[in-house]
Amino acid sequence: MACVPAPGYQSAYNPPIPYTTIIAGGMRPSMAVFIQATLPSDHKRFTVNFSTAEGEDSDLALHMNARYDGRDRVVFNTRQNGEWKEEEIKKDMPFKAGKVFSMLFEITRNNYLVAANGDRFYEFGHRIPLDQVRWVSVSGDIIVQHLAILGSGPGVKGGLVLSALQTDLYPVMGPPAILxxxxxxxxxxxxxxxxxxxxxxxxxxxxxxxxxxxxxxxxxxxxxxxxxxxxxxxxxxxxxxxxxxxxxxxxxxxxxxxxxxxxxxxxxxxxxxxxxxxxxxxxxxxxxxxxxxxxxxxxxxxxxxxxxxxx
The missing domain is CATH 2.60.120.200 (Jelly Rolls)
Incomplete structure (x- = not known):
C-alpha cells in the first residue's frame, strides 16, 4: 500500500526524467524542496529549475545547472522575459558519480539556501518574486530517487498531489525543521x-x-x-x-x-x-x-x- 502524503507534503519516488510538478499553493518563505538522486554513467550535466509556469519558455526564478566537463562546477542563474541574467558559479562539485546524493533548497524571504548532502553549499538571492514561482522541474543526466516539496499549500489536481485522497487527512502545518x-x-x-x-x-x-x-x-x-x-x-x-x-x-x-x-x-x-x-x-x-x-x-x-x- 502506497502512502498518500498529508496535505502540506508532496512526495514522489523514482519519477521519470525530465520531470515537472506544480507546487501546491505556490512557493512561499519557510518552504523547502528536497531531491535525492544518483548520476547515470554517461552524465554531462543536469538541471533543477524553479519556474513561474510549466512551459519550456517560462521565467526561471532559480536555475541550477551541474556541469561535468573537466571543469566541474555548479552554475546558478535566472531567466526572465526570454533573457538569461548574470551567472553565479560555484567551483565545487558535491554531486559525485557512483554515490547517492541530496540537494535541499530552503526558501527564505531573501534567498534560496542550497544544501548538498546535508551541508550548506550556496545562497542564491531572489531575482523574481516568490509569489510568482509555481513549478519545479528536474532534467538532464540524473536519476531522481525521491523528490519532496515541504510546506506546500492545499492539494491540487495533477503533479505529486492526490487531492481526493488527502481530503480526510490533517495537514502537516510546518514550517519544516530543516537540517x-x-x-x-x-x-x-x-x-x-x-x-x-x-x-x-x-x-x-x-x-x-x-x-x-x-x-x-x-x-x-x-x-x-x-x-x-x-x-x-x-x-x-x-x-x-x-x-x-x-x-x-x-x-x-x-x-x-x-x-x-x-x-x-x-x-x-x-x-x-x-x-x-x-x-x-x-x-x-x-x-x-x-x-x-x-x-x-x-x-x-x-x-x-x-x-x-x-x-
Whole structure:
C-alpha cells in the first residue's frame, strides 16, 4: 500500500526524467524542496529549475545547472522575459558519480539556501518574486530517487498531489525543521489524533537510533521506533506507567540500512499507528495508549542525520 502524503507534503519516488510538478499553493518563505538522486554513467550535466509556469519558455526564478566537463562546477542563474541574467558559479562539485546524493533548497524571504548532502553549499538571492514561482522541474543526466516539496499549500489536481485522497487527512502545518540537530524534540500541536502524520527524512550514521511519540505530561511513550542496524531489526514498543511493553520486531522487509537515505512517515489511524517507509506501508502498531491527544511530543535521538522533519 502506497502512502498518500498529508496535505502540506508532496512526495514522489523514482519519477521519470525530465520531470515537472506544480507546487501546491505556490512557493512561499519557510518552504523547502528536497531531491535525492544518483548520476547515470554517461552524465554531462543536469538541471533543477524553479519556474513561474510549466512551459519550456517560462521565467526561471532559480536555475541550477551541474556541469561535468573537466571543469566541474555548479552554475546558478535566472531567466526572465526570454533573457538569461548574470551567472553565479560555484567551483565545487558535491554531486559525485557512483554515490547517492541530496540537494535541499530552503526558501527564505531573501534567498534560496542550497544544501548538498546535508551541508550548506550556496545562497542564491531572489531575482523574481516568490509569489510568482509555481513549478519545479528536474532534467538532464540524473536519476531522481525521491523528490519532496515541504510546506506546500492545499492539494491540487495533477503533479505529486492526490487531492481526493488527502481530503480526510490533517495537514502537516510546518514550517519544516530543516537540517535539525540530533537529539531533536518538537511539539505536536493537538496531539497525535487520528489522521495526523509526522514525517522525517534521514540517514543512519551508526548502529542505532530511536523515534519516540510520547506524552510531554507523563513521559509515557505511545510509540517507540528503534532500528538496530547491527542486528538488522526494527524494534517497536511502548513505555506506559513506568513499564516497557512487549517488543515487536517482525517486518516483511527492513529498508533502513546504515548509509542509506530513508523517509519515515507515522500516521495515526483509528486503531493503530501506520508506519510508511520510503513511500510504502510496512507495518502497524496497535495503540497501547488510548488518549492520543496527550501524545504531543516527537523525539529523535541516536546515530542518525536528519534532513527535515514535518509535523
Amino acid at each position: 535539525p540537530a540530533v537529539p531533536f524534540k518538537a511539539n505536536i500541536n493537538g496531539g497525535m489524533i487520528p489522521k495526523r502524520s509526522v514525517i522525517l527524512k534521514g540517514i543512519p550514521t551508526g548502529k542505532t537510533f530511536s523515534v519516540n511519540l510520547k506524552s510531554g505530561m507523563t513521559n509515557d511513550i505511545a510509540f517507540h521506533f528503534n532500528p538496530r542496524l547491527n542486528k538488522g531489526t526494527l524494534v517497536r514498543n511502548s513505555f506506559v506507567n513506568g513499564t516497557w511493553g512487549q517488543e515487536e520486531t517482525q517486518v516483511a522487509k527492513n529498508p533502513i540500512k546504515q548509509g542509506d537515505y530513508f523517509e519515515l512517515s507515522i500516521r495515526a489511524g483509528q486503531k493503530a499507528f501506520k508506519i510508511f517507509m520510503n513511500g510504502s506501508h510496512h507495518f502497524d502498531f496497535d495503540y497501547r495508549m488510548q488518549n492520543l491527544a496527550q501524545v504531543d511530543t516527537l523525539e529523535v535521538d541516536g546515530n542518525v542525520k536528519l534532513f527535515y522533519v514535518l509535523i
